[in-house]
Every structure is written in structure tokens, then in C-alpha cells.
Amino acid sequence: MNTGIPAIVFIAVLGLLGAGLYALLISRHLIKVVVALQILVKGAMLGLVLAGRASGQIETGQALALTVIVADTIVAVVGLALAVQIRRHFNTLDITKLTTLRR
Amino acid sequence: MLEAAIVAGILICAFFAIRASRLLVSALWLAGTSALVALMMYMLGAPEIAVIELSVGAGLVTVLFVFAINLTGEEEVRWPAPLPKPLAWAMVLIPAVLLGWMVLPNVQSSLPALMRGDFQAVLWEARSLDILLQVVLIFSGVLGVLGLISDTEPAGEAIEEEGA
Structure with missing residues (x-):
């Protein structure tokens, strides 16, 4: 079995993707959904x-990862701001109860 | 082996971030995941992005989570899952096993020698479109947050209140 560093890091990638997807599927709390997205x-x-x-192109990988970090942070900021507003207007953070965005 | 210990730490932190019933504890485990991912990036030879991930992922995002949890209130998360858990496990495990089965045999046994190029040149010249995208994202994110955080009444209700 391949036990080199790339294989070990690839297992971490698979584990994080799997854990994030699983949490996304089973979470009903809006803030937990944002946590799941962060892990993914x-x-x-x-x-x-x-x-x-x-x-052998570590700079390209880093440049792409930087774009992902920016996009991920914006998603977290907007998701958490949305959670604050939903809590204020609907008094719940259960996403299954949110059938409308109007008060 | 240090890499294996860091990977184990990443997976344990991610597991507890998902399993924690208190949101604040979940946010702290997420910060731990971010810090260990940053350490792994540094060990892979990407120090620039590791620093950004450590400051943004483990710092800024954690502060945002604590701020949001403070505003929404800490509540125990014990609602039943929207999907049956065996179905969720199947939806995660089948693609993960297939991906691992197809990719792992082709992963190199060791990393090639690190050839450090000019990160700034790649970022500002070769990936200039990404920079433009990041600027647009940050701008739209700021506008979105300003709209969401503002505490104004909807137009309909404001008119009703004036009429009354």
C-alpha cells in the first residue's frame, strides 16, 4: 500500500470532503451548515x-487556494449575516422551517 | 511520522466540529482544523497560503462565528437530521471509496523536489483574472453584509405604520 506523504494528505482531503458533505446532509441548524461548508x-x-x-506547480496551486479562501470567507460572512437576520425575524435557525424569506 | 499525526489531528478536529452540540465549541474545533490545515500547507511547501489560511481561517472566521453566535444566542442543537443517517452515510462513503479506489493507486509515493518559483509573478500576471474575481467577491460580500446587517423595516410595513 502507498503510504507516502501525498497519499496521507490525499486521505486528509478525502476525510475533510466526506466529513463536510456528511455534515451538510444531516444539519438543520443554519450556523452548523456554514461550519459544514467551511470543512468541505x-x-x-x-x-x-x-x-x-x-x-511541480506549487505557485499555481497557491494562487488558486487564495481565491478559494477569499470566496470561502465571503460565503461564511454572508451566511452568518443571513443567520443573524433570520434569527431576528423568524426566531429560529432551523432551515427546514424556512419556507419563505418574507416576514 | 509528523504528517500522519497532523492528518489525524485535522480529521479529529473536523469530527468534533461536526459532532459538538454547542455552537461555540463547534467553532473552536473548526479553528483547530484551520490551524492544522495551515500547518499541513506549510509542510507541503506553501508558506504564503498557510499564513493567509491561519490568519483568515483560524482567526477572522472564528471571530465572525463567535460574533454571530453571540447575536443569535447559544442553543443546543439536538434536532433530528433532515435525511436518514444511513442514507447520508451511503451518499458520502460510496463516492469517497470510489474516489480513493481510483486515485490512491496513481498517487506518487513521494513528492517531487520543491522548485520554488515567483509566487507574486504567478498571482499577479498568470492568474490576474483570479485577482479581479477576488476584488468583485470582496465588494459584493461587503455590499451583501451591509444589506443584511442593516436593521431597516421592509417598505410595506413602514407604509402601514405611517398610515396608522
Whole structure:
């Protein structure tokens, strides 16, 4: 079995992607959904850096990972701001109860 | 082996970030995941992005989570899952096993020698479109947050209140 560093990091990528996807599927709390998205994106980011390093183009991997970090942070900011507003207007953070965005 | 220990730490932190019933504890485990992912990136030879991930992922995002949890209130998360858990496990495990089965045999046994190029040149010249995208994302994110955080009444209700 391949037990080199790339294989170990690839297992971390698979684990983070799997954990994030599982949490996304079973979470009903809006803030937990944002946590799940963060974990999912960390797996993708680590995968980009690993791919860049393995192909000898670490700078390209880093540049792509930087874009992912920016997009991920914006998603977290907007998701958390949305959670604050939904809590204020609907008094719940259960996403299954949100059938409308109007008060 | 240090890499294996870091990977184990990443997976344990991610597991507890998902499993924690208290949101604040979940946010702290997420910060731990971010810090260990940053350490792994540094060990892979990507120090620039590791620093950014450490400051943004483990710092800024954690502060945002604590701020949001403070505003929404800490509540125990014990609602039943929207999907049956065996179905969720199947939807995660089948693609993960297939991906691992197809990719792992082709992964190199060791990393090639690190050839450090000019990160700034790649970022500002070869990936200039990404920079433009990041600027647009940050701008739209700021506008979105300004719209969401503002505490104005919807137009319909404001008119009703004036009429009353």
C-alpha cells in the first residue's frame, strides 16, 4: 500500500470532503451548515495545494487556494449575516422551517 | 511520522466540529482544523497560503462565528437530521471509496523536489483574472453584509405604520 506523504494528505482531503458533505446532509441548524461548508472547502483547498505540489506547480496551486479562501470567507460572512437576520425575524435557525424569506 | 499525526489531528478536529452540540465549541474545533490545515500547507511547501489560511481561517472566521453566535444566542442543537443517517452515510462513503479506489493507486509515493518559483509573478500576471474575481467577491460580500446587517423595516410595513 502507498503510504507516502501525498497519499496521507490525499486521505486528509478525502476525510475533510466526506466529513463536510456528511455534515451538510444531516444539519438543520443554519450556523452548523456554514461550519459544514467551511470543512468541505478546507478539503478542497488542501487538495489544490497538494495537486500543485505534486505537479511541480506549487505557485499555481497557491494562487488558486487564495481565491478559494477569499470566496470561502465571503460565503461564511454572508451566511452568518443571513443567520443573524433570520434569527431576528423568524426566531429560529432551523432551515427546514424556512419556507419563505418574507416576514 | 509528523504528517500522519497532523492528518489525524485535522480529521479529529473536523469530527468534533461536526459532532459538538454547542455552537461555540463547534467553532473552536473548526479553528483547530484551520490551524492544522495551515500547518499541513506549510509542510507541503506553501508558506504564503498557510499564513493567509491561519490568519483568515483560524482567526477572522472564528471571530465572525463567535460574533454571530453571540447575536443569535447559544442553543443546543439536538434536532433530528433532515435525511436518514444511513442514507447520508451511503451518499458520502460510496463516492469517497470510489474516489480513493481510483486515485490512491496513481498517487506518487513521494513528492517531487520543491522548485520554488515567483509566487507574486504567478498571482499577479498568470492568474490576474483570479485577482479581479477576488476584488468583485470582496465588494459584493461587503455590499451583501451591509444589506443584511442593516436593521431597516421592509417598505410595506413602514407604509402601514405611517398610515396608522
